[in-house]
Amino acid sequence: MTPLLSARGLTKSYRRQSLLRSHPPRQVLSEINLDIEPGESLAILGRSGSGKSTLIRQLLGLEKPSAGSVHFEGRDLRQLSQAERKEFRRAVQMVFQDSIGAVNPRHKVGRIIAEPLRHLTSLTSEQQKARVAELLSSVGIDPADASKFPGQMSGGQLQRVCIARALATDPRLLVLDEAVSNLDILLQGEIIDLIHTLRQKTGMAVIFITHDLRLVRLLCERVVVLKAGQMVEMSPVDDRLDLTSQEGRALQDAVLPATPR
Amino acid sequence: MLTSDISTPRTLEIRGLSVCATRRGHHIDLVRNLSLTLNTGEILALVGASGSGKSMTCAGAQGVLPPGVISPHGHVLVDGVHLAPRALRGRLVSTVLQNPRSAFNPVRTMFDHACEVRRVAAASPAGDKTAVREAFLEVGLEDADTVMDLYPFEMSGGMLQRVMIALAILSGAPFIFADEPTTDLDLIVQARILDLLSGLVARRGLGMLLVTHDMGVVARLATRVAVMEAGQIVEEAPVADIFHAPRHPATRALVAAHLKLYEGAIA
Numbered sequence: 001m002t003p004l005l006s007a008r009g010l011t012k013s014y015r016r017q018s019l020l021r022s023h024p025p026r027q028v029l030s031e032i033n034l035d036i037e038p039g040e041s042l043a044i045l046g047r048s049g050s051g052k053s054t055l056i057r058q059l060l061g062l063e064k065p066s067a068g069s070v071h072f073e074g075r076d077l078r079q080l081s082q083a084e085r086k087e088f089r090r091a092v093q094m095v096f097q098d099s100i101g102a103v104n105p106r107h108k109v110g111r112i113i114a115e116p117l118r119h120l121t122s123l124t125s126e127q128q129k130a131r132v133a134e135l136l137s138s139v140g141i142d143p144a145d146a147s148k149f150p151g152q153m154s155g156g157q158l159q160r161v162c163i164a165r166a167l168a169t170d171p172r173l174l175v176l177d178e179a180v181s182n183l184d185i186l187l188q189g190e191i192i193d194l195i196h197t198l199r200q201k202t203g204m205a206v207i208f209i210t211h212d213l214r215l216v217r218l219l220c221e222r223v224v225v226l227k228a229g230q231m232v233e234m235s236p237v238d239d240r241l242d243l244t245s246q247e248g249r250a251l252q253d254a255v256l257p258a259t260p261r
Numbered sequence: 262m263l264t265s266d267i268s269t270p271r272t273l274e275i276r277g278l279s280v281c282a283t284r285r286g287h288h289i290d291l292v293r294n295l296s297l298t299l300n301t302g303e304i305l306a307l308v309g310a311s312g313s314g315k316s317m318t319c320a321g322a323q324g325v326l327p328p329g330v331i332s333p334h335g336h337v338l339v340d341g342v343h344l345a346p347r348a349l350r351g352r353l354v355s356t357v358l359q360n361p362r363s364a365f366n367p368v369r370t371m372f373d374h375a376c377e378v379r380r381v382a383a384a385s386p387a388g389d390k391t392a393v394r395e396a397f398l399e400v401g402l403e404d405a406d407t408v409m410d411l412y413p414f415e416m417s418g419g420m421l422q423r424v425m426i427a428l429a430i431l432s433g434a435p436f437i438f439a440d441e442p443t444t445d446l447d448l449i450v451q452a453r454i455l456d457l458l459s460g461l462v463a464r465r466g467l468g469m470l471l472v473t474h475d476m477g478v479v480a481r482l483a484t485r486v487a488v489m490e491a492g493q494i495v496e497e498a499p500v501a502d503i504f505h506a507p508r509h510p511a512t513r514a515l516v517a518a519h520l521k522l523y524e525g526a527i528a
Contacts, residue, residue, distance in 0.1 A: 047447040047448070047449050047450070048417070048418065048419075048446070048447040048450070049417075154311065154312065155311060156311070182444065182445070183311070184310050184311040184474040185310075185474055185475065185476060185515060185518045185519055185522075186310050186514060186515070186518050187310075187311070188518070188522075189518045189521055211447040211448050211449075212448060213448070214522040214523065215522070218521075218522065218524070250449055251448060251449065253452075254448040254449045254451065254452040255448065255477075256451075256452075256455075256475070256477030256478060256480060256481050257477065257480045257481055258477070258480065258519070258520060258522075258523040259480055259504045259505070260479075260480045260481075260483075260500045260501055260504055261480075
């Protein structure tokens with residue numbers, strides 16, 4: 001089977017420039033080789049600054065890698081035609097950590113969710129309305145809330161709105177970048193259950209970016225550990241997730257106790 | 262270290278605190294007639310779902326509520342003596358905030374921030390360098406002299422959070438309100454900061470009010486737990502009872518959601 005997305009020798013460095021002098025470029029991602037299979041759930045684990053989000057920005061074509069390539073169903077991202085690019089955008093969607101920052105506060109929820117439908121599909125506005133209502137109920141929000149503004153919703157509700165928006169185009173891959181880490185623990189549980197249900201229903205692949213190992217065990221089949229821009233471990237996930245790399249161990253040891261000692 | 266003409270207080274009591282917001286003519290109660298007691302030498306965790314009024318309790322007690330939010334009732338007693346919020350903050354209570362990025366003045370160095378704290382604590386400018394160096398070393402900022410000259414944008418979140426804790430030490434306040442002190446940090450940095458906080462409380466006999474929604478942090482750190490729901494404390498108990506014999510439905514929901522994260526593994 002062709003992988004949904006594959007990265008070969010993916011490298012990214014950022015140029016740093018201050019007012020008076022230019023610094024040598026800093027490499028934040030080096031030589032990443034990674035395949036994402038259709039329908040799988042993959043965790044990208046690492047501490048702050050390990051390159052998790054940078055890797056995703058390259059995979060999703062939001063930035064151009066300094067070296068190496070990304071292929072979407074076997075086709076190089078750089079060589080996609082306009083139609084293929086649209087198809088890529090429909091197939092791959094993302095949910096960010098900061099739900100408040102990810103929506104336009106002046107737009108109503110209905111318009112926020114319809115945004116990808118307007119740009120990426122040929123649905124009429126009636127069909128779009130129906131689709132929005134369907135999406136809202138699939139994430140457990142009353143379709144009548146489409147007329148609310150983001151400011152009138154709680155953090156957990158708004159994160160659901162962002163998930164609904166990401167699901168609007170029936171993506172084959174959903175990327176969640178720390179999408180539950182600043183929700184409270186009750187909401188985290190709800191979102192985790194929601195993602196479970198959605199995956200069973202649609203069979204989409206999920207990439208879960210996190211530094212919280214507890215979530216990896218609950219949601220993912222495979223985990224990749226990043227350290228300083230390098231992939232130091234790739235393991236299958238089972239109930240007794242035991243990471244073997246030094247970095248993986250460090251992350252595992254930092255998991256807080258379940259109950260007081 | 263501390264100016265020692267005042268004996269170290271033993272308890273801080275919040276009595277009958279109410280906080281409410283006015284929105285389009287409607288009154289919304291955020292904290293309702295809340296009372297709690299914090300002793301020095303203990304870590305009291307204040308837990309609850311988002312919006313249950315945890316942060317508003319801290320802000321209300323210190324008189325630093327956001328615009329449009331008022332506290333019609335409530336007062337704070339330290340060792341039984343009624344104190345105005347102004348006399349509390351920075352002097353008897355220091356605060357460690359959630360987001361270290363936005364808690365610092367972007368055009369001031371770490372040393373400037375430390376000096377500001379020392380002026381409030383009425384410490385003489387002559388001892389600034391030594392005292393600040395000592396405090397930075399105590400929170401594990403090895404390269405204290407370099408850190409003093411840094412601006413917030415030159416530092417990582419974990420470093421900033423350490424400086425914020427150093428500032429709490431420098432204030433000499435016997436009580437710390439820590440509002441989600443590690444929520445934005447990655448797990449490894451979080452573990453180190455939590456070690457640092459528990460060490461400080463033990464060494465210096467501070468009283469800490471720890472606001473959090475992460476029951477893992479509670480399990481690691483707290484001695485006593487107060488659970489909030491809809492602006493009220495619905496259960497207060499030693500930490501072991503909260504985990505092993507929760508009584509109120511809100512507590513049970515929190516503990517169940519927390520344990521679900523550990524299902525099947527790492528006992």
